[in-house]
Amino acid sequence: MHELSLTQRIVRIVCDAAQKENARRVLKVTLAVGEDSGIVPDCVQTYYDLLSDGTAAQGALIEANTVCATLYCESCKMEFERARFSFSCPDCGAEGTPTGKGNECYVESIELET
Template identity: 30%
Template sequence: MHELAIAQGILDIALNTAASHAASKVIGVKVLAGELTGIVPEALEFGFTALAEGSPAAGACLTIQIVPLVVFCRNCGEQNRVDKYQFICKSCGSYAVDIVTGRELTVESVEVE
C-alpha cells in the first residue's frame, strides 16, 4: 500500500506549511493525483487521517482531485484522454503520443488557521 507513504509525505508538507505560517491547525489539504499514480483515494484518505491523529492536522479535510490521463499526438497535433491505458491517438490512431497530464502528485494547497 504505497498510499501510506504518500499520506506521510502529504502530512509532512501540511505540517511544515502550518509551522512556516505560525499556524496552530491544519484545516484542509488539496492534492492533485494523476491517473497513472494508481492512487486509491479512500486508502490515501484513511492513511492521512490515521497519521494526522494527535497532530495539528488531526481532523483536517483531505481533498483528492484525480487528474485524467491526457496525451498529445505528435502526428496530428490533437490532445485526447486515454482510456484504459491505451496510448493511442483517438483522432488518427497513431502511437506517437506524449503524456500531457496524468502523472501529477502535488499538494496544491494547504489551509491553516
C-alpha cells in the same frame, strides 16, 4: 502500501505549512491525483488520520482532484486526453504516446485556520 509513504510525505508538508503560517488548525488538504497513479484518496484519508494524530496537521479533510491522463499525437503535434480504453487521437485516429501526465500525485493546496 503505495498510499502509506505518500501520506507520510503529505503529513510532513502540511505540518511544515501549518507551523510556518502559525495555523490553529488545518481544515483541508487538496491533492492532485493522476488517474493512472493508483492512489485511492480514501486510503490516503485513513492513513492521514493515523499519521497526523497529535501533530499540527491533524483533523484535515483530504480532497482529491483527478488529473486526466494525456497522450501525444506525433502527426497532429497535439496532446489530448485519453478516452477510456482507447489510445487513439481524436483527430486522425493514430495511436498516441503517453506524456506521463496522469501518474502524478502531489499537494495542490492547503487550507489553514489561522
